[in-house]
Amino acid sequence: MSVEEKIGQLFMVQVFSDKGKAHENSIAKLITGQHIGGLIYSNGGPVRQAKLNNELQAGSKIPLLIGMDAEWGLSMRLDSTYAFPWNMTLGAITDNKLVEQAGRQIGEHCKRLGVHFNFAPAVDINTNPKNPIIGNRSFGEDRDNVTEKGLAFMKGMQSAGTLANAKHFPGHGDTEDDSHLKLPTINFSAKRIDSIELYPYRKLIKEGLSSVMVAHLNVPSLESRRDFPSSLSKHIVTDILKDSLGFNGLIFTDALTMKGAADYVENDVDGSNVKV
Incomplete structure (x- = not known):
């Protein structure tokens, strides 16, 4: 592959199966022109998505x-599909x-x-009742139960041939802000984060976890850098996740259109602000 193709392979682009031909053509152009490596499907319908996916794969x-x-089945995104219980119910x-079994069915x-x-x-361990974005998406507030349920779900889904992704690293459970809207702050010591938030990752990685999503x-x-998103941090992604926890699977960021990442600004060498 050329350098341009290798760079393109690092990107996954959001696709909708309910936005019509113009949207589909724009995605096809990204595949052929920018060599993007993946797609993440969002809203639409199962039959439309299957047909669109076949077309886009054929053109790549x-x-x-x-x-x-x-997270709770295809109905999270698609009409005419089955909804499974949210994680909070599974955690009980x-x-x-x-x-x-739920993980396996969703995987199938x-x-x-x-x-x-x-x-x-x-x-994520749901230790903050004011959390606006995790809540019912968590298996609960107990790290051991969250780990047990996450591991069971992972094993079930991966047994069906669908790869799992643990999120939102290093832990989005104890925030009062939504990273879709701003950059939340986690004001805990490294020792506390290691013993609580990182605990499920440590266990799932040992059991064959395929991928991890890093939060903003x-x-x-x-x-140490002020207001620096964890998704961009070499220390958090490389030193902690890869080196300390020994993870060698795929690493994804959360969506880069989210304000927690998209609004990040750093000072250039001349002191001017540069949005990245």
């Missing part, structure tokens, strides 16, 4: 990596085999649509 020189955010179940549904990665499970968070105890 390099096979596309296909993902979806389908005592039989982890049922959680594993994803695979039927040609989806390689489901960006699930969320393993300001974590002063882990990143």
Whole structure:
């Protein structure tokens, strides 16, 4: 591959199967012109998505990596599909085999649509009742239960041939802000984060976790640069996730259109502001 193709392979672009031909053509141009490596499907319908996915895959020189955010099943994004319980409900179940079965069923549904990665499970520990974005998407407030349920869900989904993704690293459970709208701050010590927020990742990685999604968070105890998103931090992504936790799978950022990343501004060498 050329340098341009290698760079293009690093990007996944959001696709909708309900936005018509102009949208579909714009995605096709990104595939052929910018050599993007993957697609993350959002709203639409299952049949329309399957047909569109076949067309886009056929037009790509390099096979596309296909993902979806389908935490509680395809109905999170698509009409006419089955909805499974949200994580908070699964977290209240005592039989982890049922959680594993739910993960497997969701994995089978994803695979039927040609989806390689489901960006699930969320393993954020819901320790802040004021959290505006995690809430019912978490298995609960207890790190051990969250870990057990996340592991069961991961094993079930990956047994169906759909790869799992643990999120939102290093932990979005104890925030009072939504990273879609601004950069939330995690004001805990590195010791506390290691013992609580990172605990599920450590366990899932040992059991064969395929990928991790890094959140857009300001974590002063882990990143010395002020208001520097965790998704851009070498220390958080490389030193902690890859080196300390020993993760060697795929690493994704959360959506780069989210304000937690998109609004980041750094000072250039001449003191002017540069938006990245």
